[in-house]
Amino acid sequence: MKLYDTQRAPNPRRVRWLMAEKGIEDIEVVQVDLLSGQHRTPEYRGKVGAPHVPALELDDGTCISESLAICRYLEALHPEPNLFGRDAKEQAVIEMWTRRVEMYLANPMMLTVRFTHPALAALEAPKPEVAAYNRDSADRYMKVLDRRLADREFIAADRFTIADIVAVTGIDFGRLIKYRLPAEHEHLKRWLDACRARPAAKAGM
């Protein structure tokens, strides 16, 4: 299998982090240069079917894009440590939290960076109202998450899961625009430090 990857973007980092948690080392990693538009070439689009990174190419040539589809597929091949839930109910709770942190925090943070960071203005015209709308959403969800973590070690279960990966990689992406976590979010800060201290967190920071 081959993973089409790119440094710095938050979605590929979800996959690298999951691979590091599971100790997956038998996937060839191929770097795709977004700034030079390598993901938009006919060759890449022909293979993946979309200009999306990351993508996982299976041995039969099938390409899977969408980081969370890739992560769930890798969990099926490498079930331990379990990151998506052990039974239908736990899977549902973990998926619920993963989607919440993705929709209300990670994706809004990504769009805030995209429409704020000067280097990305080359890719798409700045959209201040879109940036502000998304930043408000991310800010609001930080507060929700801080409350959630007041009496829990991790977001979705009594152990580290894919929901934590999606939340941390989303927050960390804000570093590109020097996003600072509001100081009053002490529970969020404690959880963030604990996640960042995991050996797998280093996977392609």
Next chain:
Amino acid sequence: MKLYDTQRAPNPRRVRWLMAEKGIEDIEVVQVDLLSGQHRTPEYRGKVGAPHVPALELDDGTCISESLAICRYLEALHPEPNLFGRDAKEQAVIEMWTRRVEMYLANPMMLTVRFTHPALAALEAPKPEVAAYNRDSADRYMKVLDRRLADREFIAADRFTIADIVAVTGIDFGRLIKYRLPAEHEHLKRWLDACRARPAAKAGM
């Protein structure tokens, strides 16, 4: 089990549609009135943990929000007809397409309606740039989907799946702002008509 549901919104319709495809009839459906803010009451938030509809309350009191987490949970309880994939690879392909149509079409259409429709201005101030950004995304993805459907009956597999449900319910929600499918998208139109003709499509139109 109880499903907290609301008419017209697109996400609860995904769940109703899936339930109708699977013939699930043993779940009590409770209507939540969004316009009067019933989802924001301490009672509802205390139960679901968020002001989100739909939500599925399990018999042990656990509440699952996020329509796709609910749908996947119901698939685990009622595996047939299969809508999420029969093995890890098919599941990955279906999840990839489900996420694509959600992120690039259904969610953008939802935000376009939210920031365009006059009745919804009561809930949130109009944001014309956010509406335009999302409408562009939905328009662009209609084109991608039309090409995808040129030589295929359904979006993600050789049968109807959850990806089709997410795409149709997203497109149908555009009716609130009289969104018209561009006439040149003949493949998309054929697929849309076929999906709308399914008996389950009537589930809470």
